[in-house]
Amino acid sequence: MSENSTERENHLAHADGAVLRADNLIAGYLPGVNILNGADLYCQPGELVGIIGPNGAGKSTLLKALFGLVKVHTGQVLLKGDDITNQRADQLVTKGIGFVPQTNNVFPSLTIEENLEMGCYQAPGTFTERFDFVTDLFPTLGTRRKQRAGSLSGGERQMVAMGRALMMNPSVLLLDEPSAGLSPVMQDEVFVQTRKINKAGVSVIMVEQNANRCLQICDRGYVLDQGRNAYSGTGKSLAGDPKVIELYLGTLGAAS
Amino acid sequence: MAAELTAAQAALAQVATDPGAKKPDPIVVGSGITRTFGGLKAVDVEHIEIQRGVITALIGPNGAGKTTLFNLLTGFDEPNSGQWSFNGNALQSVSAYKVARLGMVRTFQLTKVLAKLTVIENMRLGATGQKGEKFWLAPFKWLWKGQEDEITSRADDLLARFKLDAKREDFAGSLSGGQRKLLEMARALMVDPELIMLDEPMAGVNPALKQSLLGHVQSLRDEGRTVLFVEHDMDMVRHISDWVIVMAQGQIVAEGTPQSVMADQRVIDAYLGAHHDTDLSELDEAALEAEVEAEIKEEQA
Amino acid sequence: ACGSEDSSSDAESNDSPSESSSSSAEPVAEGDGTLTFGSLLPATGSLAFLGPPEFAGVDLAVKEINEAGGVLGKDVVHVRGDSGDADSGIAPAESDKLIDAGSDVIVGAASSGVSLTAIDKIMSAGVVMYSPANTSTAFDEGDYSKPDLYFRTAPSDILQGAVLANLLVKDGRKNVAILARQDAYGETLASEIKKNLEAQGSAVALTEFYGEKAQTFDTQVQEIAGAGADAVVLVAFEETTSIIPQLVSAGAGPKDLPTYFVDGNTADYSSEASVPLPAGTLEGTKGTIPGAETAGDFKDRLKGVDPKLTDYSYSAESYDAVVTSALAAIAAQSDAGEAIASKLVDVTTGGEKCTTFADCAALLEADPAADIDYDGVSGPIELGETGSPTAASIGIYEYDAENKISPVEYISGNI
Amino acid sequence: MGDGTAIDVTLSDDSKKVDGQPAPIEGVTLTVTTDDGTEVGEDVTDAEGKASIPLPGGGTYTVTLDEDTLPEGIELDSKTRTELEVRVLISGSATIAAFPIGVQAADTTGFATKLIDSIVSGIKFGLIIALAALGLSLIFGATGLTNFAHGELITLGGVVTYWFNRDAGLPVILAGLAAVLVSALFGYAQDRVLWRPLRRRGTGLIAMMIVSIGFALFLRSIFQYTFGGSTQTYDQYVAQVRHSWGPIHLNDKEIAIIVISLVVITAVCIAMMKTRMGKAMRAVSDNPALSASSGMRVDSVIRNAWILGTALTGLSGVLLGLNSQVSFQNGGRMLLLVFAAVTLGGLGTIWGALLGSLVIGIIVEVGPTFGVPSSIKEVGALVVLILILLVRPQGILGRRERIG
Amino acid sequence: MDFLEILRTALQQALGPTAIVYVLAAIGINVHFGYTGLLNFGQSGFMAVGAYGLAVTVVILDGSFWLGVAVSFVAALALAIVLGLPTLRLRADYLAIVTIATSEALRLVFGSVEMKDTFGGSNGLTGYSKVYKDLNPYSDGIDLGFISYRRDDLWNITVGWSLVAICCLVVWALMRSPWGRVLRSIREDEDAVRSLGKNVFAYKMQALILGGMIGGLAGLFFALKQASVVPTDYNTNLTFLAYTALLVGGAARVLGPVVGGVILWFLLSGLGATFGQMTSGPDPILPTWLMDSSQSSLTRFIVTGLALMLLMIFRPQGIFGDRREIAIDGR
Numbered sequence A: 001m002s003e004n005s006t007e008r009e010n011h012l013a014h015a016d017g018a019v020l021r022a023d024n025l026i027a028g029y030l031p032g033v034n035i036l037n038g039a040d041l042y043c044q045p046g047e048l049v050g051i052i053g054p055n056g057a058g059k060s061t062l063l064k065a066l067f068g069l070v071k072v073h074t075g076q077v078l079l080k081g082d083d084i085t086n087q088r089a090d091q092l093v094t095k096g097i098g099f100v101p102q103t104n105n106v107f108p109s110l111t112i113e114e115n116l117e118m119g120c121y122q123a124p125g126t127f128t129e130r131f132d133f134v135t136d137l138f139p140t141l142g143t144r145r146k147q148r149a150g151s152l153s154g155g156e157r158q159m160v161a162m163g164r165a166l167m168m169n170p171s172v173l174l175l176d177e178p179s180a181g182l183s184p185v186m187q188d189e190v191f192v193q194t195r196k197i198n199k200a201g202v203s204v205i206m207v208e209q210n211a212n213r214c215l216q217i218c219d220r221g222y223v224l225d226q227g228r229n230a231y232s233g234t235g236k237s238l239a240g241d242p243k244v245i246e247l248y249l250g251t252l253g254a255a256s
Numbered sequence B: 001m002a003a004e005l006t007a008a009q010a011a012l013a014q015v016a017t018d019p020g021a022k023k024p025d026p027i028v029v030g031s032g033i034t035r036t037f038g039g040l041k042a043v044d045v046e047h048i049e050i051q052r053g054v055i056t057a058l059i060g061p062n063g064a065g066k067t068t069l070f071n072l073l074t075g076f077d078e079p080n081s082g083q084w085s086f087n088g089n090a091l092q093s094v095s096a097y098k099v100a101r102l103g104m105v106r107t108f109q110l111t112k113v114l115a116k117l118t119v120i121e122n123m124r125l126g127a128t129g130q131k132g133e134k135f136w137l138a139p140f141k142w143l144w145k146g147q148e149d150e151i152t153s154r155a156d157d158l159l160a161r162f163k164l165d166a167k168r169e170d171f172a173g174s175l176s177g178g179q180r181k182l183l184e185m186a187r188a189l190m191v192d193p194e195l196i197m198l199d200e201p202m203a204g205v206n207p208a209l210k211q212s213l214l215g216h217v218q219s220l221r222d223e224g225r226t227v228l229f230v231e232h233d234m235d236m237v238r239h240i241s242d243w244v245i246v247m248a249q250g251q252i253v254a255e256g257t258p259q260s261v262m263a264d265q266r267v268i269d270a271y272l273g274a275h276h277d278t279d280l281s282e283l284d285e286a287a288l289e290a291e292v293e294a295e296i297k298e299e300q301a
Numbered sequence C: 001a002c003g004s005e006d007s008s009s010d011a012e013s014n015d016s017p018s019e020s021s022s023s024s025a026e027p028v029a030e031g032d033g034t035l036t037f038g039s040l041l042p043a044t045g046s047l048a049f050l051g052p053p054e055f056a057g058v059d060l061a062v063k064e065i066n067e068a069g070g071v072l073g074k075d076v077v078h079v080r081g082d083s084g085d086a087d088s089g090i091a092p093a094e095s096d097k098l099i100d101a102g103s104d105v106i107v108g109a110a111s112s113g114v115s116l117t118a119i120d121k122i123m124s125a126g127v128v129m130y131s132p133a134n135t136s137t138a139f140d141e142g143d144y145s146k147p148d149l150y151f152r153t154a155p156s157d158i159l160q161g162a163v164l165a166n167l168l169v170k171d172g173r174k175n176v177a178i179l180a181r182q183d184a185y186g187e188t189l190a191s192e193i194k195k196n197l198e199a200q201g202s203a204v205a206l207t208e209f210y211g212e213k214a215q216t217f218d219t220q221v222q223e224i225a226g227a228g229a230d231a232v233v234l235v236a237f238e239e240t241t242s243i244i245p246q247l248v249s250a251g252a253g254p255k256d257l258p259t260y261f262v263d264g265n266t267a268d269y270s271s272e273a274s275v276p277l278p279a280g281t282l283e284g285t286k287g288t289i290p291g292a293e294t295a296g297d298f299k300d301r302l303k304g305v306d307p308k309l310t311d312y313s314y315s316a317e318s319y320d321a322v323v324t325s326a327l328a329a330i331a332a333q334s335d336a337g338e339a340i341a342s343k344l345v346d347v348t349t350g351g352e353k354c355t356t357f358a359d360c361a362a363l364l365e366a367d368p369a370a371d372i373d374y375d376g377v378s379g380p381i382e383l384g385e386t387g388s389p390t391a392a393s394i395g396i397y398e399y400d401a402e403n404k405i406s407p408v409e410y411i412s413g414n415i
Numbered sequence D: 001m002g003d004g005t006a007i008d009v010t011l012s013d014d015s016k017k018v019d020g021q022p023a024p025i026e027g028v029t030l031t032v033t034t035d036d037g038t039e040v041g042e043d044v045t046d047a048e049g050k051a052s053i054p055l056p057g058g059g060t061y062t063v064t065l066d067e068d069t070l071p072e073g074i075e076l077d078s079k080t081r082t083e084l085e086v087r088v089l090i091s092g093s094a095t096i097a098a099f100p101i102g103v104q105a106a107d108t109t110g111f112a113t114k115l116i117d118s119i120v121s122g123i124k125f126g127l128i129i130a131l132a133a134l135g136l137s138l139i140f141g142a143t144g145l146t147n148f149a150h151g152e153l154i155t156l157g158g159v160v161t162y163w164f165n166r167d168a169g170l171p172v173i174l175a176g177l178a179a180v181l182v183s184a185l186f187g188y189a190q191d192r193v194l195w196r197p198l199r200r201r202g203t204g205l206i207a208m209m210i211v212s213i214g215f216a217l218f219l220r221s222i223f224q225y226t227f228g229g230s231t232q233t234y235d236q237y238v239a240q241v242r243h244s245w246g247p248i249h250l251n252d253k254e255i256a257i258i259v260i261s262l263v264v265i266t267a268v269c270i271a272m273m274k275t276r277m278g279k280a281m282r283a284v285s286d287n288p289a290l291s292a293s294s295g296m297r298v299d300s301v302i303r304n305a306w307i308l309g310t311a312l313t314g315l316s317g318v319l320l321g322l323n324s325q326v327s328f329q330n331g332g333r334m335l336l337l338v339f340a341a342v343t344l345g346g347l348g349t350i351w352g353a354l355l356g357s358l359v360i361g362i363i364v365e366v367g368p369t370f371g372v373p374s375s376i377k378e379v380g381a382l383v384v385l386i387l388i389l390l391v392r393p394q395g396i397l398g399r400r401e402r403i404g
Numbered sequence E: 001m002d003f004l005e006i007l008r009t010a011l012q013q014a015l016g017p018t019a020i021v022y023v024l025a026a027i028g029i030n031v032h033f034g035y036t037g038l039l040n041f042g043q044s045g046f047m048a049v050g051a052y053g054l055a056v057t058v059v060i061l062d063g064s065f066w067l068g069v070a071v072s073f074v075a076a077l078a079l080a081i082v083l084g085l086p087t088l089r090l091r092a093d094y095l096a097i098v099t100i101a102t103s104e105a106l107r108l109v110f111g112s113v114e115m116k117d118t119f120g121g122s123n124g125l126t127g128y129s130k131v132y133k134d135l136n137p138y139s140d141g142i143d144l145g146f147i148s149y150r151r152d153d154l155w156n157i158t159v160g161w162s163l164v165a166i167c168c169l170v171v172w173a174l175m176r177s178p179w180g181r182v183l184r185s186i187r188e189d190e191d192a193v194r195s196l197g198k199n200v201f202a203y204k205m206q207a208l209i210l211g212g213m214i215g216g217l218a219g220l221f222f223a224l225k226q227a228s229v230v231p232t233d234y235n236t237n238l239t240f241l242a243y244t245a246l247l248v249g250g251a252a253r254v255l256g257p258v259v260g261g262v263i264l265w266f267l268l269s270g271l272g273a274t275f276g277q278m279t280s281g282p283d284p285i286l287p288t289w290l291m292d293s294s295q296s297s298l299t300r301f302i303v304t305g306l307a308l309m310l311l312m313i314f315r316p317q318g319i320f321g322d323r324r325e326i327a328i329d330g331r
């Protein structure tokens, strides 16, 4: 595990001053079964961080642990220096973190409009303004505003999920596979918009299986495997790393 | 792509590339299929044919009606009108399980794993014609033991290929999003169907694994099976599909080989997008920043 | 009766006539030596207002029997059980408890419906079931018509039905509506009343039943109010307190239509009662309760065991059930249920009359084969073929402006 | 003989009244014979229309009226009724027999009146159910819990009102208000003490449902323990006479019940549709984790659902007690109907619960008018429930889920 | 207090005929709910038709006892089919309401005055169990030293536990097979199973019939041991207690209902005996102002309610259940 220890050193060396930082997280769903085995992560202000890795590596678990939805056994999560380990999700929302889960990410029995309304639950006054913003991004959501989310197509749901998180205008955004299920044009739109949001000062941490695209836009990337960081570096360097390509990225996308 | 084309693939060369084109040896033929939800016409397919023995991709923007068409074809939803047949058997108002038994099996876009069964049990369930599933034979283990062993070994092979072997004894409910997709697909393959319909099988699957699975899908075709899949991942469409059908707003708007379809300007506009094939890191960062600043100013004003 | 080997250790049992039992010629069922009474009476449920007098009757009898020297040389024992409601399923469970506690005679239940849920269980355990209050005709029919282990001191509703019908005809009611609870009691009493009314020339406008678990009585009350009847008979338990206000609402209250009660609801509804009705509601309403007038001195003795007693319905019947069982045990020289059952009819009919346990026991002590005829506080108690009284009195009561009852007259009859 | 056992016959003409009493008929001959036809005695009615024939003892006798001796213009109602077969059980005093003469046709209510009356009481009953159903729906909506202890929350309203009213001496209106407050508090407390810790432990819905069965048993027994097994009434508004409002007959308290429940139900329904809280409750039931991720305090949303739901249910109990009676079983008896109502309307839809309740209430009460035996009138509602669900498996206002 | 006596009563009841009735009912529910996910809240309905099948055949129709037994099976089968045909396509919670409604409707009809001639009204029916009683091979009760059973009960528990053993064996053999796997899959997601070509309706029907017939058997045994069939016995509480027994033991486990039923009755009667002792006698342990003997019988239910809640809170999977399965359940 020499690679791993260099990863750890790397982390400790650069993590200072991060908006969101997680040190040596050990977490899991069931007692005795740890899914995260000492994952580290930091995100500097205004940074766009991508996380990739094989299925079941613990990417979603990591995001959930950051967001207080999975219990962290050891390690800590800091937001701008404050310890937020295992805090309630709604408190984190108040502190400006937004989260789009990978699955079950809409309220099926609420309409699109109501789903989005829930997004700005803590600041109802901003609804109309943010709603316009989101429907600009995803025009379908505007035209179908009265449809129940439970009857939407897979891609439409994904738009609602993303839209909901954007409603609250967060300062840190955690995205779990936001592009999954979207048509290519919408995927690109999501990536571009994410970048745009990020440029406007929002720190973003995104998990993606559309790894090439993700590494193209992100400032820095992590490769997670078996609950700990396997590699990290700038998006470009990771995308070009032959080891990463062999183990995680594959050659399909690059061939084009 | 395979070096030598199978006869079925070769036959596609003759097919016209207009929507609803006739195929030389169709396994599924449907016409006049419509389905409306309230005022929305989710599916409005005049004619559709799926060629036997090839891999057909069904693409189209979100909400185009692809999943709904799957639902209709496989008996999970009732159309407002339309007829279709599989291998010459008319399938209108045939219940879903009978459709599956005829050899037409589908997966679900939003996965449906059997949460409190282990992964291997999920797999075993897929196998058809199990003696032990008959009430009167079930209590007598010696009657179905042999078959069960054979099923299990087949399941284990598939699990290994789908990188789920480590999860063999875990409850399916504890799988990650991508693992569920994989299990869903592997389980459908256990049915050993003639036509397998995959609804976004690769969404959320790790690229390296995806690559290795594509080979598997191709080998299915090479065994003589027909594959129909919905996918937004153009790499996959490009690499393995022999034929592409494009849907938009419920209708089939284009058909053809992957190359021809992807070059179609309408498809690019409505579906693939302008940035398609460009590297996003080459985006004009400065322009993006300027845009953002302009917006911020607008807001302040 | 089988305590011969432990008599050496049992100092006080030496003077009892235990040797006579071992030499007794008849093959009697073996008991455990102690006559145990289980009471399966309504501590809870819709007859709970009858619990206190019935328990007091049993307690008093047990106390007096033990004061008079007990049965077969040992004190008799009382184990309490609750009968609950028929739908609460308490009774069968409590019966198990009582049987396990070694009961030889189970006194109860009060409600006929409840009794039916436990009767087979009790009888198949070889225990006597002796109800002080069951009046349904069901216990003299079908399976229970044979002389078996079921007895009661309350007369069958054949008599109450006749008396009530007679009262109605006498009061000039020509078209009567009956509202009854749908259970073993309500059904049979309603049909007895109807039969007698029709035989005696009065019509029955309609008979309406409601389920024991009814949520509302609106429909039934509407039917009754709209039947054009000139009197209403209400065969009910405690739900009376819900039905009466609804009858009033529908314009068919006791003030609009003469109303008649029966033993299930001829209770105290004054402001002191546990379930009051607004004063004046029931004024002039009449009701029947089986049983002779409760003697003042008996009331005083009951007050001795339960000073809080206000109601006396079925206390005498409960008392007599215990006393007759004790006498039957002495006569049979065994405390086993089957043995008691075989003598119960004997000790209540034909022979030398006696009216208290002490007197009767003395007669039997003098000659175990003596034929006695116990006449109790509830009446002459003549148990017939089927284990039910063949002669009894029915009291007619009337409500005053305070909703309290007072007896008008007692009518006796034979079944 | 001579101990007083006798058959007394009273003859009077109901069509003629003297001082409000039927006019006695004098001079009619009556004969009593035994089973085998032996004559026992004969008597002629006196000025009061009475005749008395002493009997040797109990038994079955036939009383025959000699029609020829009837005065001019008076006829028996039915030809067959010149003979009565009387079974004499009463000894020592007379058994009375009467012959129906001039009895007026009974003044029965017509079908239409009955129907209207039953519909009105159905609506009233339905509204009471609706309050409880709304409460159930809210709680189900926010937590997904099938709460089998819901019936006991109905009981709570009635029982507490009773205590405030009878034991503390408050007027019913105040007592009822107090009971609704206590219910609300109880809603808060039970969430705090029971359900919230359960949620914290991640207890599944099925396990929670079983907990609610245990809780129901617990509460019902507590009520029985403290309140007693008997049925009680409040001390006001117990027996009110109905007035006519056109074809509708209602008394004051019934009007109050209808008005109060209508107002409360409408207010709650509108609030649920329009306010953030209403949407938040649905959101929380759909997906608690996502709700938290949206910034909702899931626990407080659920707590509010419990408070409001229990208060509404308590109100239903208060009104039920006002309408009829208070007993520890009040709620348990209503539970199935409340469940049926919520299901019928479509699980989780607020208006559905209301509609379902009205349908259930009306069917229960109207059924008997169309021949449903009234002793089992609930069966009608249950059968209709089953039939409707067969046609619309998702309930009247429910929506089908999408597959795939 | 006499703890030995309490223990004795509790043990005797826990292994006695009443517990067996609940165990059998719970085994049926286990097939429905535990394995297949059918939320059948109408088990008391199946039990009622089982019991009435026998009683009506013998008492009203004058048929033979064995014919009655056969009828009682056929009745449960028929109810399963009649109930299943239309309702098996309903969602789980709707199915619950329909079944509970059906069982209540059945109970009300069985007890109605209008049908008194067929079902005996609310008195119910008696006098059908002679053949069963005559089959009793024991000449005497049994005394195991600590607990003892009367002759009748000895026969009842012999028959009862044999039935339980047979049912458990059948359930075990079926549930380990692929057939059982299909049922468990249906519990998780019907559509997934359908998409794999299994006739979900047929499987659900088979499960409903199997569990319903075990329920009918429970009713039959209830009728035999009780010697009377009374409609009020078949109320929804019966179903609820059977569910409790099942969940106490652990759903989807072959022995879950058995252990659960025994424990439930042990608790119920043990508590009853305890409080009974504390409040009875001339000088009760608990002062009468606090609790009198009628309230003591209620305390048992209060404590049972509490115990059930605590059990579910601290061991939601039941005694045999798997903690991991419960964790999956979280929404």
Ligand SMILES: Nc1ncnc2c1ncn2[C@@H]1O[C@H](COP(=O)(O)OP(=O)(O)OP(=O)(O)O)[C@@H](O)[C@H]1O
Residues within 6 Å of the ligand: A151, A152, A153, A154, A155, A156, A181, B037, B038, B040, B042, B060, B061, B062, B063, B064, B065, B066, B067, B068, B069, B109, D401, D402
């Ligand atoms: N049950 C329903 N009720 C109402 N609208 C529905 C329902 N099911 C589908 N729709 C609508 O029909 C349209 C087609 O949906 P469908 O799921 O077939 O799209 P799709 O092509 O699979 O899209 P995606 O690529 O996003 O999965 C969508 O706009 C969807 O909102």
Ligand SMILES: Nc1ncnc2c1ncn2[C@@H]1O[C@H](COP(=O)(O)OP(=O)(O)OP(=O)(O)O)[C@@H](O)[C@H]1O
Residues within 6 Å of the ligand: A029, A030, A035, A053, A054, A055, A056, A057, A058, A059, A060, A061, A062, A102, A209, B173, B174, B175, B176, B177, B178, B179, B204
């Ligand atoms: N609710 C759960 N209970 C138990 N184990 C779980 C649960 N959810 C996930 N796991 C396990 O945790 C591991 C990591 O899951 P996670 O969802 O974090 O993976 P992931 O990296 O997001 O994968 P994917 O790319 O497929 O979404 C997997 O092995 C999975 O089986």
Ligand SMILES: CC(C)C[C@H](N)C(=O)O
Residues within 6 Å of the ligand: C047, C050, C110, C111, C112, C113, C133, C134, C135, C136, C185, C263, C264, C265, C314
């Ligand atoms: C106590 C009495 C009211 C009981 C009633 N006589 C019955 O048989 O049910």
Ligand SMILES: [Mg+2]
Residues within 6 Å of the ligand: A059, A060, A061, A102, A176, B176, B177, B178
């Ligand atoms: Mg993930």
Ligand SMILES: [Mg+2]
Residues within 6 Å of the ligand: A153, A154, A155, B066, B067, B068, B109, B199
């Ligand atoms: Mg789709």
